[in-house]
Amino acid sequence: MSGFLPNFPPVVVNDSTLRDGEQSPGVAFSFAEKMAIAAALEAAGVDEIEAGTPAMGMEDEAAIRAMVEQARTAQIIPWCRATRSDVDAAARTGVERVHLSVPVSDRQIRAKFGTGRADVLARIEEVVGYALDRGLRVSIGGEDASRADLDFLKRVVVAIEEAGGHRFRYADTLGVLDPFGTHEIFRELARETDIELEFHGHDDLGLATANTLAAVRGGATHVSVCVLGLGERAGNAPLEEVVTALGETLGRTTRIDFLQLARLAETVALAAGRPIPENKPIVGSMVFTHESGIHVSGLLRDAETYEALDPARFGRERRIMLGRHSGRAAITSSLRSIGLEADQERLGRILADVRARALDTKKGVELADLALIYCRTGMAERAL
């Protein structure tokens, strides 16, 4: 599915950290945290901030209103059910745009509304009209679209367009799609309509990022993401992965400032009470750190031997960690970084000690420890 798509406009990033992200079990943002996250999202160049659910009450309305006042470049968009009362709550916040969600799979339509497909089409016409009359631009989300009948979805996008809505968000609510299917679905939907198409992917099968890329390759113009992949259950497609992979695999741009991603991730992790996993792509503390001897030996000659992403692009630095998989090149380079040299025979003993220490502590060996090991091997040499 990969292949560059040159000369396309930037993909529009809609971040849902403050809505689906906060729906992660146990996550709750205070007013101040919401404002800090919104500011960090805007500083990172996020185009659209899905700011919350006004129907949750006055506090949520107040936070969304404050974000509308704070925002300079990002669009603040509240998430609503397809009801007049939710549209009214959204309108009270002073937003210019609103996102209205309707279930589109037969299972969800039946369970939530006790009705069928015709009712969904009628609701779209009615509620889009109601929101337009209040001066709002309207996007429609198809909840559980990935378990809906594709022919019915085509009727949904036509109904949105005819009602005056400007976007359809396809939600893989349960995270059941694969990239091949996603690509085909978006090609079909894009043939059907001229309105904007957005993809909202969940990560239950670990495919949310891949599916988001496939949707863009198939014709999606907008991506719905959450910082660090926060979101219901296994979460959503992570913003930092999606925006980086869009460029790396499809040659597509966004307006995201990569240098801001680390700060954004830290702000969200702190507020969510969920530490950033060390190996989290792009923002994890260890993702630009190398230990294995063969890798380090290659990297020291040419960084691109084992580095697909230049850490400097993200304001990060490459790090060589000494450990159980180190080789002589890594030891030599680390010794030199602290002004020390060793001949081959001594290097062999230092390497053995480094490996033993890593196994003992189950950690990388720091330069201070390397200096001690160096001294010890020197004393052993003199004693011989």
Ligand SMILES: CC(=O)SCCNC(=O)CCNC(=O)[C@H](O)C(C)(C)COP(=O)(O)OP(=O)(O)OC[C@H]1O[C@@H](n2cnc3c(N)ncnc32)[C@H](O)[C@@H]1OP(=O)(O)O
């Ligand atoms: C896949 C997703 O992420 S969907 C978004 C999920 N987000 C949330 O749930 C936000 C947090 N939720 C809340 O605070 C509350 O659920 C509220 C304020 C939205 C509603 O609370 P309550 O009025 O107590 O309703 P409750 O939560 O029990 O049930 C949800 C109601 O919304 C209805 N509903 C669900 N989706 C939709 C929709 N897209 N359009 C219209 N109605 C809907 C349900 O059928 C149910 O209706 P009922 O009360 O007539 O049975």
Ligand SMILES: O=C(O)CCC(=O)C(=O)O
């Ligand atoms: O309809 C939408 O906006 C999507 C809602 C959602 O979060 C989901 O279905 O996973």
